[in-house]
Amino acid sequence: MSLILVLPAIILVILVFVFPLIRYAWLSFHAVSVSTGLVMVPNFGANWSRLIEDQRFWQDLMQTTRFTAFSVTLEIILAIAIALLLDQRWNGRGIIRAITILPWALPTTIMALGWRWIFNTPYGPIEQLTQLFGIEYLNLLSIPKYTWITTVIADVWKTTPFVALIILAGLQSIPNDLYEAFRLEGGNSLQALKKITLPLIQPYILIALLFRVAQAFGVFDLIQVMTGGGPATSTESLALYSYLNAMRFLDFGYSATIMLASFLLLMIISITSYILLKRLRLLTVK
Amino acid sequence: MTLLIKNLGRHINDSWIVRHLNLEVTDGECLALLGPSGCGKSSTLRLIAGLDKPNEGSIYLNNKNITNTAAIDRRIGMVFQSYALFPHLTVAENLTLGMKIRGISNLEQRQKLRSTLELFQIENLATRRPSQLSGGQKQRIALARAILRDPLVYLLDEPMSNLDAQLREQLRPELRRIILNQNLPVLYVTHDQHEAMAMSQKIAVLKEGILEQIGTPQELYHEPVSIFVATFIGRPQINVIYNSSKHITGIRPENIYFNSTGLKAKLLHKEWLGTNQLLFLDTPVGNIRITVDIGIEIPEDITINWDKKHEHHFDSQTGMRIINV
Numbered sequence: 359m360s361l362i363l364v365l366p367a368i369i370l371v372i373l374v375f376v377f378p379l380i381r382y383a384w385l386s387f388h389a390v391s392v393s394t395g396l397v398m399v400p401n402f403g404a405n406w407s408r409l410i411e412d413q414r415f416w417q418d419l420m421q422t423t424r425f426t427a428f429s430v431t432l433e434i435i436l437a438i439a440i441a442l443l444l445d446q447r448w449n450g451r452g453i454i455r456a457i458t459i460l461p462w463a464l465p466t467t468i469m470a471l472g473w474r475w476i477f478n479t480p481y482g483p484i485e486q487l488t489q490l491f492g493i494e495y496l497n498l499l500s501i502p503k504y505t506w507i508t509t510v511i512a513d514v515w516k517t518t519p520f521v522a523l524i525i526l527a528g529l530q531s532i533p534n535d536l537y538e539a540f541r542l543e544g545g546n547s548l549q550a551l552k553k554i555t556l557p558l559i560q561p562y563i564l565i566a567l568l569f570r571v572a573q574a575f576g577v578f579d580l581i582q583v584m585t586g587g588g589p590a591t592s593t594e595s596l597a598l599y600s601y602l603n604a605m606r607f608l609d610f611g612y613s614a615t616i617m618l619a620s621f622l623l624l625m626i627i628s629i630t631s632y633i634l635l636k637r638l639r640l641l642t643v644k
Numbered sequence: 645m646t647l648l649i650k651n652l653g654r655h656i657n658d659s660w661i662v663r664h665l666n667l668e669v670t671d672g673e674c675l676a677l678l679g680p681s682g683c684g685k686s687s688t689l690r691l692i693a694g695l696d697k698p699n700e701g702s703i704y705l706n707n708k709n710i711t712n713t714a715a716i717d718r719r720i721g722m723v724f725q726s727y728a729l730f731p732h733l734t735v736a737e738n739l740t741l742g743m744k745i746r747g748i749s750n751l752e753q754r755q756k757l758r759s760t761l762e763l764f765q766i767e768n769l770a771t772r773r774p775s776q777l778s779g780g781q782k783q784r785i786a787l788a789r790a791i792l793r794d795p796l797v798y799l800l801d802e803p804m805s806n807l808d809a810q811l812r813e814q815l816r817p818e819l820r821r822i823i824l825n826q827n828l829p830v831l832y833v834t835h836d837q838h839e840a841m842a843m844s845q846k847i848a849v850l851k852e853g854i855l856e857q858i859g860t861p862q863e864l865y866h867e868p869v870s871i872f873v874a875t876f877i878g879r880p881q882i883n884v885i886y887n888s889s890k891h892i893t894g895i896r897p898e899n900i901y902f903n904s905t906g907l908k909a910k911l912l913h914k915e916w917l918g919t920n921q922l923l924f925l926d927t928p929v930g931n932i933r934i935t936v937d938i939g940i941e942i943p944e945d946i947t948i949n950w951d952k953k954h955e956h957h958f959d960s961q962t963g964m965r966i967i968n969v
Contacts, residue, residue, distance in 0.1 A: 535728035538695050541715045542722050543742030543793060553741065557732045 379621075385614035392608045405615040414591060414599065415616060422595045422620070425506060426574040429513040433570060434563060436514065437521035442555075444522065445529040462519040470583035473512040474499070477584075499585060502592040509581055509593050513574065521566045528562030529555065561641050568628060568635075575624050596620040646670050647692070647797050647829040652701035654691060661687045662853045665701070669797075669829035675858075676832045676840035678876065679850035685833045686725075688850075689799045692831065693720045705796055721795030721828075725802040727786040729774040735785055736761075736770040739792055760788045763822060780811045787823065798823055798830040804839065816842055837877050849873050868894075869965050871958040880922050885929045886960065894956035897922065900934040906949030907932075911942055 386405050388398040409415055444455050461469065477498040479485050485495055498508055532555065540550050578597035581587060587594035587602070594602075596616060603613035635641050652665040662684040669675045677685040690696045692703055694715030702711040710718055730738050736757060743753045761767045764784045774782060783803060790798060803819070804812045820843065824830060834840050840847045841861040848858040849872070857869045861877070868874035874882045874894045883900075885893045909925035909932065917935070925932045925946065934948060957966040 533726065533728070535724050535726050536730060538693075538715075539722070539724060539728035539789075540730075540741075541695070542693060542718075542720050543789075544716050544746045545742075546716065549745060553745075554730065 379618075382614045382618045382621075385611055386618050388611050390610040391612075396608070396610075398611075401611070405612050408612065409615050409619060414594075415596075415619075417591065418594050418596050418599045419620075419623075421506065421593065422575060422577070422597075425510060425513070425577060425593075425595065426571055429510045429517070429574055430567065430570045432510070432514045433518045433521045434567060436518045437525050437566070438559075438563070440518065440522040441525035441529055441559075442551075444526055459519045459523065461516050462523075464516070466516065466579045467583050469516055470512060470580045473508065473515070474584045477508050500589045502589050505585060505589055506593045509577075509584055512584060513577070513580055516580075517570065517573075521570060524566040524569075525559055525562050528559035532558050564635055564640055568632060571631075572624060572628055575620070575627075646704075646706065647831070648704040649688075649692070650702050650704070652688070652691060652698050652703065654687060654696060654698050660853050662691065662698075665853075665855055667848060667855070667858070669831060671829060672824075672827040673846065674824050674830040674832055674844040676834055676844035676847045677850060678834060678837060678840045678847050679856075680876075681835060682852075683850040684853035685835075685850050686801055687853075689722070689801050689831060689833055692797070693722050693799055694718050719793065719796045721790035721793045721798045723783075723786045723790050723798075723800045723803045725805055727774075727782045727806075729782060729785055729789075731774050734771050734773055735766070735777070738774070738785060739789055742789070742793055756792055760792055763791075764788050764818075779807050780815060783807060783815065784818075787819070791822070796828065798826075798828060800830065800832045802833055802835070805834070805836070812839070819843070838879065841877075847877075849876060867965070868956060871963045874956055874958070880933050880935060882956070883932050885932075888960075890960055891966070892958040892960045892963075894958060895950050895954060897933040897935045899954035900932065900948050900950045902936070902940075902943070903947055903949035906947045909946045909948050911946060914942070 385398070387400060387403060389401040389404070390396060390398050440458065444451065444458065476482050477484060479495050479497050479499065480489075484498065488494070488496055499505055536554055536558075537550055540554055545553065576597050577595045578601065581593055581595050581598055582601070585593045587598050591599075597620070600613045600616040600620070603609045603616060607613075632641075647667075647669040649665055649667040652667075653663040654661050655663075665684075665688060667675065677688060679685050687696065691698050694710075694713065698711065702709055704710065705718070730741065733741065739757055739760065740753050743756065748756075757770075758767075761770060764787070766781065766784055766788070769777065769781060769785070774785070777785065783806075787803070800823070804815060807815065816839075824843070830844075832840070832843050834843075837847075845860065846858060847861055847864055849856045849864065851872050857864060857873045859867075864873055864877045868877060871884065871892055871894060875884070878896055880897045882894045882896050885895065887893055907927050907929065909927040911923060912926050912931070913924040915922040915924075916938075920935045920937055921940075923934050923936060923942065925934065925948065927948070932948070936942075958964060959966055
């Protein structure tokens with residue numbers, strides 16, 4: 359009886375999660391490309407050995423990791439500050455809270471277009487400013503060494519509100535009594551932040567961190583719209599590389615291999631860090 | 645270290661939470677602030693602690709005006725109704741956090757911690773977290789923390805209201821032994837008249853932010869200044885008889901007895917209280933409660949009476965006591 363009740367959920371999970379994964383795994387051991395006439399031909403791990411020797415894969419892995427590390431770190435730091443501000447009582451807080459969440463509510467493609475315009479040479483506002491001061495064009499979207507920073511800025515802009523929201527929830531779960539008791543013990547607000555606030559919101563910070571790492575590691579739409587992975591392949595992410603393999607090079611077998619590899623990597627990172635955090639009892643206050 | 649409060653008042657927008665409050669609590673004295681919820685008793689404590697700012701009046705501690713002193717500098721030993729223990733710290737860390745902040749040496753911290761844990765006989769709890777403690781244990785830790793503050797005055801905000809009745813009775817002697825014997829002023833907020841009488845020498849009854857009456861439990865019981873105080877002090881509650889549009893008579897259930905002459909009454913219901921029984925009677929002047937001994941057989945037709953000297957008279961308009969009837 360109980361099995362019947364959970365059956366719809368199980369079927370759904372199998373349909374939208376387990377089946378695609380198995381299909382990916384199956385595909386990754388086949389050659390499916392234009393040269394095979396899009397017919398699945400078993401190639402016994404040739405995709406995987408190609409992956410290991412693929413310079414572009416390793417470069418993209420490094421770039422994806424760099425993007426994830428920088429944007430998530432910045433987001434968490436900014437979000438803590440914003441959440442602390444939004445937790446204070448001041449006039450117009452409700453409106454500002456609503457406005458703060460807007461970037462997150464915006465579709466990524468739209469906001470990525472916006473950022474592409476902001477960084478545009480020569481018409482974007484940044485280049486307009488450089489002109490005003492008589493500086494040469496910065497060409498922010500065409501410097502292989504630094505363009506990745508613009509994608510981090512856009513991602514931070516979009517996702518900080520989400521992290522701030524999670525941390526704000528944590529802040530609001532702290533009873534006011536604790537701060538008052540702390541004040542009566544002789545502590546000032548800076549000490550309260552260090553001794554009360556941060557330890558008590560730490561589980562929320564870590565949960566946000568886990569969420570965000572998983573999300574940022576799979577970044578696709580933002581980069582596709584903003585830079586298309588360029589200049590050269592300097593901002594290309596793993597998801598984008600996999601997409602290009604499938605949709606541009608029509609090499610579905612190899613695309614599946616890249617996707618599956620980054621999925622497995624992400625799983626390993628998330629699960630080990632989750633277990634580690636749980637072991638260290640960092641995910642709960644009590 | 646007398647605590648003196650002069651004409652204290654605080655309002656939010658247009659409504660006064662506390663107004664015209666004058667109180668004095670001397671060394672070793674425990675004053676209970678008693679009243680229904682929303683009467684301003686907790687607000688009064690918060691003003692004294694410095695957690696809120698008064699709109700008028702002043703607070704003196706040991707002849708020093710502390711009205712504008714920051715909460716941090718007031719040396720207040722406060723126990724919150726919620727205990728306000730830091731959930732992420734162990735009991736020992738909860739107790740030493742304040743000393744650490746105030747820059748007390750490690751050696752002294754350890755000594756004080758040990759002696760306080762001994763005082764409450766809670767040495768075995770030192771490494772536990774608040775979530776692993778029972779209500780009574782949390783309450784003791786909150787008290788211990790207040791003591792370690794080395795305060796000039798104790799403010800206890802409904803310290804036992806989260807405990808069950810049995811535990812409350814167990815903790816009362818402990819609270820008296822440890823806090824009330826320190827020769828410091830103690831302000832004890834409660835909505836429980838029984839607890840107020842048990843813990844304090846004097847009771848201040850508050851109503852809607854205004855001090856209604858202050859006095860010993862006996863004074864409040866025998867000479868309540870208003871019908872409000874009369875109904876708040878004493879259980880079972882005083883009987884209220886509306887004589888006319890202007891005049892109310894109050895008579896306590898324990899002062900009524902069976903008699904051959906007097907008021908005719910019919911028994912509606914009875915409650916067995918252990919040491920006596922409480923009868924609910926229907927009489928021509930309305931429902932009357934009386935307490936009688938356990939052994940007494942209740943006759944069919946009851947006639948009840950009381951002595952004139954036990955009557956309390958109040959003005960039905962103002963609710964205040966009338967001295968000469």
